[in-house]
Amino acid sequence: MKTNVIELVGLTKRYGSFTAVDHLNLTIGKGEVFGLLGPNGAGKSTTILMLLGLTEPTEGSVEVCGIRSTSHPIEVKRKVGYLPEDVGFYDDLTGLENLIYMARLNSIPAQTAKEKALRLLERVGLQNETNKKTGKYSRGMRQRLGLAEVLVKSPEIIILDEPTSGIDPAGVREFMDLIRRLSKEEGITVLFSSHHLHQVQQVCDRVGLFVKGSLIAEGNIHQLSQKLFSGDFLTIKAKTAVEQPSLQADFQKLKGVHAVRLQDGTYFIECTEDVTAVIAETAVKSGAGLKYLQKTEYGLDDIYNRYFS
Amino acid sequence: MKKIFHDLLNGKKGQNRSRNGVIHPFRVIVRKEMSDHMHSWRFIIMVAIIALTCFGSLYTSLSNFSNAVKPNDPEGAFFFLKLFTLSDGTLPSFMVFISFLGPLLGISLGFDAINTEHNRGTLSRVMAQPIHRDYLLNAKFVAALAVISILFFALGFLVVGLGLIIIGIPPTAGEFLRITAFLLISIFYVAFWLNLSILFSVLFRQAATSALASIAVWLFFTVFYSMIVNLIAKAIVPPETASMRYMIGYQNFILNLLRVAPSNLFSDAGTTLLMPAVRSLGPLSMEQVQGAIPSPLPLGQSLMIVWPQLTGLIAATTVCFGLSYFSFMKREIRSR
Numbered sequence: 001m002k003t004n005v006i007e008l009v010g011l012t013k014r015y016g017s018f019t020a021v022d023h024l025n026l027t028i029g030k031g032e033v034f035g036l037l038g039p040n041g042a043g044k045s046t047t048i049l050m051l052l053g054l055t056e057p058t059e060g061s062v063e064v065c066g067i068r069s070t071s072h073p074i075e076v077k078r079k080v081g082y083l084p085e086d087v088g089f090y091d092d093l094t095g096l097e098n099l100i101y102m103a104r105l106n107s108i109p110a111q112t113a114k115e116k117a118l119r120l121l122e123r124v125g126l127q128n129e130t131n132k133k134t135g136k137y138s139r140g141m142r143q144r145l146g147l148a149e150v151l152v153k154s155p156e157i158i159i160l161d162e163p164t165s166g167i168d169p170a171g172v173r174e175f176m177d178l179i180r181r182l183s184k185e186e187g188i189t190v191l192f193s194s195h196h197l198h199q200v201q202q203v204c205d206r207v208g209l210f211v212k213g214s215l216i217a218e219g220n221i222h223q224l225s226q227k228l229f230s231g232d233f234l235t236i237k238a239k240t241a242v243e244q245p246s247l248q249a250d251f252q253k254l255k256g257v258h259a260v261r262l263q264d265g266t267y268f269i270e271c272t273e274d275v276t277a278v279i280a281e282t283a284v285k286s287g288a289g290l291k292y293l294q295k296t297e298y299g300l301d302d303i304y305n306r307y308f309s
Numbered sequence: 310m311k312k313i314f315h316d317l318l319n320g321k322k323g324q325n326r327s328r329n330g331v332i333h334p335f336r337v338i339v340r341k342e343m344s345d346h347m348h349s350w351r352f353i354i355m356v357a358i359i360a361l362t363c364f365g366s367l368y369t370s371l372s373n374f375s376n377a378v379k380p381n382d383p384e385g386a387f388f389f390l391k392l393f394t395l396s397d398g399t400l401p402s403f404m405v406f407i408s409f410l411g412p413l414l415g416i417s418l419g420f421d422a423i424n425t426e427h428n429r430g431t432l433s434r435v436m437a438q439p440i441h442r443d444y445l446l447n448a449k450f451v452a453a454l455a456v457i458s459i460l461f462f463a464l465g466f467l468v469v470g471l472g473l474i475i476i477g478i479p480p481t482a483g484e485f486l487r488i489t490a491f492l493l494i495s496i497f498y499v500a501f502w503l504n505l506s507i508l509f510s511v512l513f514r515q516a517a518t519s520a521l522a523s524i525a526v527w528l529f530f531t532v533f534y535s536m537i538v539n540l541i542a543k544a545i546v547p548p549e550t551a552s553m554r555y556m557i558g559y560q561n562f563i564l565n566l567l568r569v570a571p572s573n574l575f576s577d578a579g580t581t582l583l584m585p586a587v588r589s590l591g592p593l594s595m596e597q598v599q600g601a602i603p604s605p606l607p608l609g610q611s612l613m614i615v616w617p618q619l620t621g622l623i624a625a626t627t628v629c630f631g632l633s634y635f636s637f638m639k640r641e642i643r644s645r
Contacts, residue, residue, distance in 0.1 A: 045643070052437055055641035074439045082437035084644035088430020092348070104337045105438040149434070161644070 003030050005157055005189050006051065011060035013046050013213075020046045022213035023060070028191060028206075033183050035200035036193040038210030044193040045085060047210075048161050051191075052082055065156060078106070081150030085161040087142060091135030095126060095145050098134055099152055106153040113152075120148040124178065140171035147178065157189040158182075164199055176203050235296045236269040236276055241289030250282055266292075334440045335448055342452030346418060355414050356460060362410060363464050364471075366403045370395035371475055387605060389480040390487060390583045392472040403468060404579045407461075407495050408572050409531070414460075415502030416523040418453040421516040422446075422507045423637065428514070433644040446637055450507060450630065457499050465492040486608055491582045494615070497622045498575040502527065504629035511633040530570040538566045560592040574622050578615040585611060590618075 006028040013021040021043040028034045036044050049055040050062055053073025062069040064076045089098045096117055103113035121130050124144040129137065137145065143163060150158050160179070164172045180203050183190050194200050200207055208218040217227050240247065243265060251260045251267060256275050261268040269279060276295050283290045346352050370392050396402040401409070423446070426432040435445060469488060473479060480488070505526060509519035542563045547555055567573045581587045585605030589597075606614075 049641065049643070054433065054436055056639075074441065077437060078439040080437075082433075084430065084433040084437070086430055086644050087434060088644075089434075090431060091429070092345075101337070101341060102434070102438060104332065105334045105435065105440055107331045107334060107439075109331050146434075153438075 004028065005030050005065050006191065007061075007063040008047070008051075009061050009063075011047070011050060011062060012058045013043070013050060013055070014058045019213050021050070021057075024213070024215055026208060026215060026218070028189060030189055031183065031187045033180070033190040033192065033203055033205045035204035035207040036191065036210055037195065037197065037200050037207050038193075039195055042210045043213040044210055045161055048082070048159055048191070048193065051159065052077060052080060078153070079156045081153055081155035081158040083143075083146045083150045083158070083160045083163055085163075085165065087146040089134035089137070089142065089145065092133060094131045095121065095134050095137065095141075096130040098145065099149055102149050103152045108152070116152055117148070120151050121145075123151075124148045125174070140167045140175075143167055143171075143175060144178075147175070151182070155188065157191065159191045159193075161193050162195070163192070164194065164196065172199060179203055234271050234274060236267075236271060236279060237292070237294045237296065238267045238269060238279055238283060238290065239265060239292040240267075240283055241291045242287070244286055244288040247283065247286055247288055250286060251279065254278055254282065334438070335444045338440075338444060338448035339452045339455070342449055343456055346453060346456045351417050352456070355410075355417050359406075359410050359414065359460070360464065362400075362406045363403060363468055365400050366396065366406050367392065367468050367471060369397045369400045370402060371472070373397040374476065387481075387484055387487075387585050389469075389472065389476075389478065389484045390585070392468060393488070393491065394580075394583045404491075404576070404583060408498070408575050408579070411495060411499040411575075412502040412527045412531075412572070414457065415453075415499040415504075416506040416520065416527065418456065419449070419503045419506035420510055420520040420523050422449040422453075422510045423633075424510045424514055424516050424519060428516070430644055433642050436642045442638055443634065446507070446511075446634060450504065453503050454496070454500055457503070458496050461492050461495055461499075465495075483608055487582050487585070487611070490608070490612065491579055494575065494578045494582065494619060494622070497619065497626065498571065501571050501622055501626045501629065504626050504633070508629045508633040508636075511637050530572055534570045535567065538563060541566065557592055564591055568618075568621065571622060571625055574618040578618040578622075581611050581615045581618075587611075587614070590614060 004027045006026070008024050008026040011021055011024040011026075012019065024043075024047060036047070038044050046055065050057045051064060051069055053062075053069040053076055056070060065079050067075045067079075069076045089095075090101070093101065096114075099117035099120065100110075100113045103117060104110065108116065118127075118130065121127055124147055126141060126144055126148065129141060134142065134145065143166075147160075147163070150160075163179075164175060167175065176199060179190060179192070182188055190203075192200065192204060204220075206218065206220055207224055208215050209224060210216075217224050219227065238251075248260050248262055248267065251257055251269055254271075254275055255278075256271045256273040258270045258272060260270075269275075274295065276293065280290055280293055283293075373395055374388075374391065393403040396405070423432070426435070426445075432445075436442060465488060469480065469485075502523070506519065506523040509522045510516070513519040513522065545559070547559050551559075568577070577590050581590065585608075588601070588606060
C-alpha cells in the first residue's frame, strides 16, 4: 500500500474577496512525481507556499508526512526541499559557498556540508563552476544550483515551482532527466508545477490540472485528456496536392466523420473517432494526392482555451 | 565584551556547540551577515568617514587642550574626558560627531536588510530552510549591532590611547568607566537608527525607498524638529508675570518635547556622562542650587541622571523592533 506524503483537505486561501485556492483536496503518494499544471495565476504557487507554511491557509488543512504545516512548519521544512520560481542566490558568494551556507542552516556540520556540496555540484553538472560567483551564473546554471541546494538537506519531498521557465530547450531536457533520475534512484517524492504540458508529460506519473484555484482533473496525461475531451470531436487537418471539389463530399460520407470544412485548400475534418488512415486512403484513391495530414492533439492550449475563457 | 563576541562568532562554548561541530543556524546567519557587512563597500566608506572625523575631533580637542584646563575647575580632575567634548569651534567634538554620524552608520547597515533579500530572491530560499522566521530578523540586528559595537569600542579606545600618548596622563578608573558608559550609550543610540531602518526595510519593497525614509526621519529630527519645538515654545510662552511654578512647568514641557528626538536623548546622556559637573538636565531653581558644593558628581549619580534617557532610547529601539517583527512574522513570503 502506498503511503501518502502530502495530504491537502479543503484547502482554501482568500485574499480579500479574491479566492486564490478554492477547497483543494489532493493526496500525493510516496515516490510519486506529481505535476501541477495550470496557467499563471491559477493558485499553484499559493498552494506550494501553504504546503511549506510560508503563508497561512484561510481554511482547510495541510499535512506533509503526517505533520501539519500550519503549526509545525520547521519539521515540515526539514523534510521538504523547495526550489522557488525565479530562484536567487547571494551573488557575491560562489556556488559552493551558497550551498554550504544552506547546508549549515540545516544544521549540517561544516566538513560534511562541504563534501556534500561538492558531490551535489558534480551531480547537477556544475563541477567546473564551484568557485565562480553566482552573480556570473547563467539562468540554467542557477536553476541547477537551486536543485543542488534543494538536495543538500536530503529531503523526502522536493517541490519545484516552475523550474524550467527561462531555460533553453536543451537545458530543460537535462533538468527533467535529472529530476526523473532522482525520483527513481532515491525514491524522492516530487511535486512539480508548470504551465508547459509537454514538460509535465515527460516526467510526471500523475498530473493535476489547476484552474482558477481548483483542481478540475487529475490522473496521468492520457486519463486527463480523455476525461477532459471525452465526447468531443477530433480534428484532422488534410491538404491535398490537387484541388478536387468532390473530395469534401467523399470525406463527409466516411464513417465517424461529423463535419468537413474547406479553408485555403486545407480540409478540417471533425470526427468522433480516429479516421486518419481512412482519410489518407480516400484522398489518395480520389487522385487528388496527399500533401499533408495531421491529427490535432489536445494540448495545454486547448485545455486553456476551454477552461480559462 | 570581547569574550561575548568571540563566543558569538566561534561558538566555542561547550553547551552551545554539540558534539559533532554543528553550529546553531542562528549563529550561522549572524556570521554570514557580519562577514557581509565587513566586506561591503558602504561599511568601509562609513568606517573611513567616522575614523577621519574621530581623528579630526581628537586633533581639535588636543590643540585646544592647554587653554581648557583651568585652575579651580570642578572638572579639573576629569580633563581626560575633555578629549571627547572639547572643540576649538572649527570642528565639532567627538560626541557631536557621533550624534551626527551614528544614525547614518545605523541606517547604512539596516536599510536593505530584508527588502534586498526579497528582491534577490534569497528570502524565500532561506525561509524554506528549517529555521524560525524571526532568526533572520534577529540575526540581521545582532550582526549589525555586533559590527557597530566592535567599531565604536575600537574607535573610542583608539582615541583614548592616542590621547594618552599625546598628553601623557593616564585616565583614572572613573574616567575610563565614564568613557565605556558613553560608548555603550552611543551603541544604543545607533541601535535605534539601525532598528528604524530595518523596520523600513521590512515595510518597503525598494531599498532606495527605505533608505530615503530612514534619512527623512533622521533629517526631520536633526534639522526640523528643533525648529518646530521653537515655534511651539514661542507660541505658548508664558507672560513675564507668570508664577515660578508655571515657568518651570513651561521649561520642562519644552524640554520634554525636545526629548522626543533620539539625538537629544543621546546628547543629554553623553553630556552628563562626559561632563561630571552636570547635575541636572532640567531647570534648577535657586533653592535647589543653594548650598550645593561645586564638585563633580560620582559616576553612579551621573548614571542616575541619564537613566531616563537610556530607557527612552532602549524603548524606542524596542518599539521599532516590535513593529518590524509584527509585520514580518505574518507576511507571506513569495519569491521576488
